Amino acid sequence: MKTQNRHMLRWQIAIQEYRGNINIVSKAGNIHKNADGLSRWELPNTSENPAYVPTKKDFKDASLANSLDDIRKTSYDNERFHLFDGILHHRSKNTCGMVLCSRMLINTILLEFHDNIYSGHLSKDRKMERIKTCAQWPSQRTDVMECCHSCDRCQKAHKATGKRFGLMIHIQEPLTPWEVAHMDWVTALPPGGNKSYNACLVIVDRYSKNPIFLPCHKDDTAMDTALVSLEVYFTYPNRPQLSSK
Known part of the structure; x- marks a missing residue:
């Protein structure tokens, strides 16, 4: 398959994991009516839904659970922290994401926004913009950069194509004018x-x-x-x- 742009290249890389197990068939636009987003099964709205994991983690933390009452009494316009559906969120200029403290949840978010077949191994800047709309935590940018730099697939795809830098050699300074x-x-x-x-x-x-x-x-x-x-x-x-x- 000939790659037309970067978007198609990310899909092509993700599909290679399932080579041999799937059969790709091209269909015209008027025939392909089952859109991918509409054909997915919705997650059940029960306690087994992964979306409830941050809520459970917040209430298990005693210090965080005691401070939730003060946040409920605070106006949304006055502070950057607010509760939505029982989950603590942090509001910035243009985004509002839930606050994460558990390292397990942070690793899950990094995995879903980078290694998932729907993410396409984005760069650290684009990945940071997408994660900000969902979740926020301390040292977020550092974790995102470490995740991108530790990805073997990204390092192979974005390897340097220029010439290697030469060895630095000390240049002897002249001792007299017009030397x-x-x-x-x-x-x-x-x-x-x-x-x-x-x-x-x-x-x-x-x-x-x-x-x-x-x-x-x-x-x-x-x-x-x-x-x-x-x-x-x-x-x-x-x-x-x-x-x-």
């Missing part, structure tokens, strides 16, 4: 002077940072540049041992 000089060209200048110069050769002493500006032409050859630079070098007592561009 080392740097050269570069400034082009795309308007023509000027008797010879209609349209470029400038810049020579900088690395020791004193003293610059020299020489008019030249954009199409000058290496020989022309060498002759111009030699005229400058011979005017100084210390001739450069190294010239770099």
Whole structure:
């Protein structure tokens, strides 16, 4: 299957887990009427529903259960913490998510929003935006980054494709003026002077940072540049041992 975009790529990666056990059949839009969201079975609204787990955890914590009465008396507009259906929520600027304290629930949320077949292994920024709308806890961003960095599939898919960085080598500093000089060209200048110069050769002493500006032409050859630079070098007592561009 040819991948058209990143959304299709995430689905393609998730479907690979079930290769050999499923048969993918393409259907036209007017034939495919059973949408995925409408075909799912709803969870029973009983105590076995996983949505009731945070409520049970909150009431088992004695210190948190004693503070719920004070939160109930507080107006929603005054504080960032509020109770909705018996679950403590934290309100920020644009989101409102339930507060989690149990490490087991935090790991479950991280698993569902990253490794689930409906999540698609999102990046840490997009994963953080989705989790904020559902749950919040201390050190949330750190946990999300550790979850993404520890995912073997994400590390293989987002590996660096550029060249490796070279080893850092200490560059010896010059001890006298004009021992080392740097050269570069400034082009795309308007023509000027008797010879209609349209470029400038810049020579900088690395020791004193003293610059020299020489008019030249954009199409000058290496020989022309060498002759111009030699005229400058011979005017100084210390001739450069190294010239770099």
